């Protein structure tokens with residue numbers, strides 16, 4: 001594993017010998033370097049540097065346990081004591097954000113948003129911990145280079161690796177994006193199994209090494225059931241901390257309602273996507289509001305709401321692939337930002353957002369022990385509560401029952417990965433991901 005690192009408080013850094021090209025041409029004054037022992041996973045020697053203002057030291061050989069102090073490279077390895085600097089005086093304690101599938105398309109948008117401060121705020125320094133694989137390790141180094149070249153003041157540390165037990169160490173947020181795409185002719189059951197294995201392993205790793213209060217957002221599809229697998233493999237982390245990303249669907253629904261009503265989309269609120277991030281998802285127009293009014297009052301064409309609107313949102317991902325040639329990446333990254341911000345900032349009075357969460361005592365009568373998208377509010381502390389004041393009609397109930405049945409069937413397909421016995425996979429219909437055609 002190679003790692004780029006800049007630590008606010010420490011005066012020690014470790015540089016990877018294979019990454020000298022990442023070093024700035026001139027090392028800062030008083031930066032002393034020494035070669036260290038080879039790294040366990042990379043077989044490369046590393047060098048260790050320490051900053052000692054007004055002091056000249058003889059370089060000393062460093063040996064270290066790479067699990068506790070991984071090596072690093074590049075500009076992030078240079079360590080300065082920033083505590084005294086005016087700009088950083090009001091900064092919060094650094095947060096550790098782990099991202100899997102970090103060399104993929106969604107991450108390529110997301111990482112730069114995270115590093116810029118637009119997600120966690122302009123006073124929140126951040127450490128990015130990027131998980132890739134043997135396949136993507138070169139690409140991941142390229143991503144780290146672009147992060148270096150972006151000169152983000154808040155980005156204090158970047159590390160890359162292929163072992164989730166290393167990369168997830170002390171993670172306070174884990175954004176799990178990496179997953180195998182469903183190939184031509186692949187059964188949904190096979191996709192559930194292959195990706196389920198990834199999320200079972202990552203759940204175990206989070207359980208072992210992440211912060212006990214880590215917040216996990218599963219993006220890799222099929223994200224609801226992947227999130228269920230992940231949380232079942234992480235029994236020491238509260239199940240309510242796991243989310244499946246349905247915010248992109250919420251945003252898509254808001255856009256369609258705004259278009260139909262002829263208003264700008266900031267006038268659309270209280271939109272819920274119920275259920276699975278698949279074509280059975282239920283975009284709820286019964287509780288949605290447009291300019292403060294029920295959407296059904298603002299949009300009189302109820303046939304459109306029940307038929308066209310619902311199907312458009314369910315299949316928006318596929319429609320985009322037909323035009324763009326690849327699946328939504330930029331808007332997915334934006335929706336991940338929205339999902340995080342909804343948890344770290346108080347929800348505006350009277351509004352809510354939706355996210356796929358573990359059902360455990362929900363007030364809607366939805367089956368327990370699955371990950372189901374539902375309306376939530378947050379005080380901005382990273383936690384949420386379910387919204388109680390929602391209404392149902394027969395149409396909404398019937399649609400919710402269908403997506404619920406699909407998730408219950410998916411759960412049976414992955415019983416071998418959740419510790420619940422032998423998998424029996426009998427999916428009601430071979431439904432699609434929103435991006436499939």
Ligand SMILES: NC(=O)C1=CN([C@@H]2O[C@H](COP(=O)(O)OP(=O)(O)OC[C@H]3O[C@@H](n4cnc5c(N)ncnc54)[C@H](OP(=O)(O)O)[C@@H]3O)[C@@H](O)[C@H]2O)C=CC1
Nearest residue numbers: 101104105106132133135136178179180219220221245248
């Ligand atoms: N919930 C939502 O709203 C949305 C979810 N998605 C889902 O997000 C995921 C990532 O999308 P995107 O970034 O566009 O995809 P990319 O194909 O660009 O990246 C996916 C990453 O997944 C990793 N991966 C893990 N296992 C495998 C495997 N067996 N075969 C191939 N790649 C693998 C790869 O990284 P590495 O080699 O480093 O492991 C790859 O970089 C997909 O599952 C997609 O369906 C997409 C849009 C919306």
Ligand SMILES: O=C([O-])CC(=O)C(=O)O
Nearest residue numbers: 317327328433434435436
């Ligand atoms: O199917 C996909 O990979 C893309 C997806 O989830 C979406 O566009 O909502």
